[in-house]
Amino acid sequence: MAVPEETMAALLRQHLIDPEVCIRCGTCEETCPIDAITHNDDNYVVDAGRCDYCMDCIAPCPTGAIDSWRTVAEAYPVAEQLEWEELPEEQEHDARAEDARPGAPEADDEVEQILALAHAGQKRLVPPGSAPRPRVNLYSRSNPAVATVVGNYRLTDPRSDSDVHHIVLDFGSTAFPVLEGQSVGIIPPGHDERGKPHVVRLYSVASPRDGERPNHNNLALTVKRERFEADGEVRYGVASSYLCGLERGDRVQLTGPFGKTFLMPDRPDANLLMICTGTGSAPFRAMTERRRRQLPEGPGKLLLFFGARTPGELPYHGPLMKLSRRLIDVELAFSRLADKPRQYVQDRMRERAEDIGTLLADPRTHVYVCGLKGMEQGVYDAFGEVCAARGEHWHTLHREMCESGRYHVETY
């Protein structure tokens, strides 16, 4: 895809090659399917007007030089790059600059608002130090990505009135790179009562970066059909109903990817302590699957607290139970089991206080909380109790973890 003239003035996340790391082997130029990479005697460079972010060149590069990016108001031209001895410094832009690229110059205000709500109460959002740099805002409402539905399965017990679906979207030849923990925007077709297009809804991606099927250009979403009563009538959420009703072969418009901080560390020795309810499990399915595919025997521990009303309403209950306990330690909390007291994730956390304490004491531990807003305080308090019992100060540790990108909350 060539960059249209009129958007060249907008901020661009420009793909560059670090001349101090590159060995000029030419692998990237050979790999690029659209000849966006060229060279002279000194440098190999990417033509911003041609590169369509397909990322084919990233893995074969033997040096890592190819994975270099700068946010710019105006693309560095090829002629200038050919003269470089080192990459230019990152320029200062306004707050939104980092999210921009051609085709998405308007930065999604609606998405920003949703994300602001999801991250409310967190002062500074810091990604894990070792997380790869995510791509964001590649597609917008005016320039959406189009994906094809290749699967749509109900995950919850047919007798349950909780209707949760696992939906697989295939992007064909469109590049849509996501990392575990990122979200996508869904544009429901049609207009609301006031004749305005429906607002974009965000969904966390439930599959790892290499796709729902490894090395397929697809991703999975976990969607619950929202059901609520208004004016004495049962109504369903616009976007979730739309998604849950999709059939194979249907085409869906997406924006995104979004999210720059709720990401997993890229180190095998990092521990992940994950706490979720309902469809908040989506990012954790992605992270767990990433670990399972990449480093199932890695030294880092995975501990998941997962809450639902009943097992039948717990998305991915079956597959989750089949995972090796060496890969992940799972604690389920059910709040509506007949003849059992109501249990919430924080109750299970208290039962595992010792293990949580050990994990919190390890600077390689990252905590993630995802699900309903209501759980956030309970989880925070449970951590407080665990720490207090060990004579430690959760408030201080929490701040320290936030600042070092090791405590992440996304709640709705």
Place this chain on the structure above:
Amino acid sequence: MAAVSYDEQIPNNVNLSGDRRLQRALERWHPGFIDWWLGMGPEGFQDNEVYLRTAVGVDPKGWAHFDFVRMPDYRWGIFLAPREEGRVIPFGRHKDEPAWQEVPGEYRAMLRRLIAIQGDTEPASVEQQRHLGKTAPSLYDLRNLFQVNVEEARHLWAMAYLLHAYFGRDGREEAEALLRRRSGDADRPRMLGAFNEPTPDWLSFFMFTFFTDRDGKFQLESLAQSGFDPLSRTCRFMLTEEAHHMFVGESGITRILQRTVDVMQEAGISDPWNEDAVRRLGAIDLPTVQRYLNFHYSVTLDLFGAETSTNAANAFNAGIKGRYHEVKIDDDHQLLDSTYPVLSLREGRFETVEEPALNALNARLRDDFMHDCAQGVKRWNKVMEKAGIDFALALPHQAFNRQIGQFSAISVTPEGDIVDEAAWEERRSERLPTASDREYVASLMQPCYETGRYAGWIAAPKVGVNRQPGDFEYVRIAE
């Protein structure tokens, strides 16, 4: 193209299970290969988990899969670049004919020989480097060494596959012989000189991967042009792996230079020729780096063979081995009337002579190689430039210290002056590594296996493997 099959003993994308005869032949070769790897591969570390890159597919996305593996469990396999429909022979007298999917009878011996020579270099370098693990300057470097080693071994697989698949009994015997020869062995040496030289220390290793593996790149690139399509596709895939080896060499030397200039600056040493002062601080002085460079460059130039060669002309004419970047060259690709300037010796002096281009293919490939090397040296020199140290590495003259070809008969200085042998010998110690240089470098070779730490003579890399953090444990050293 067949999909990559990982379920079989030998991962492959050549539908091996569809050819029972070939599958059985390779399965018979396999135990011998493993014996060779365990006996002649990296000494020690066979039980350690190493963070390695394994190809799981031949498309760009399946290319680099990183995980911890024990080296004997590495998925060596047979991977060919995807077949291009309608590919034609790009050069020689069969130009524009459809590329061969089987070996043409008339070129069978020539092809087998070329493949055997290429195949022989792959295990040779593993053998040359097998002791280096004991003295690695960091876990990062240790991992890079092993990555190079397993990929060279995979290249051996690639050549053994071609021999088995296309050359019948002769091919099987050649493939067996690849496992029998040994680098530096008096009775059964490897075929080419440079592959019988030891790689005693890490400075040599980095020079070897920079220069000698680069010869591999140019040879593979020329073979990737071949009209024999399976060879072309095999070499194209190998080239992607080979690039990493040159990265190890180029960045290794860059990091040595960086450490040396850092040490010099900290200690206030401004004279790069003050070798003792630098050595007292445990770094490798720049003149020593230059002498190692002189040695490895000149030894590698010999690998390209005689300047004018009828063998090379025959291989080109036959459509077997092309020129570097053949399809990007703008000419008739048959070299019917063209000439190529070759530096020659005429009455005791250098003279550039226009030779028939067909006969000058070795010289041309060597020129391409020299140009590529010069670009790398230019990048190394930026380290000294940035630090304001008045020292630049330089490639010696192409006639310096040669053992093969017309220049082997004369004594030439690095600057390109022809001198008598006595004068050359007198200044030998300024130009090639001396016993005391090697002794000093050897004295630095102490292992540094602490996570995130580097030996005192080499700087940390600018980026980690697969973007891993600085303190990543690339090799799990069991206590």
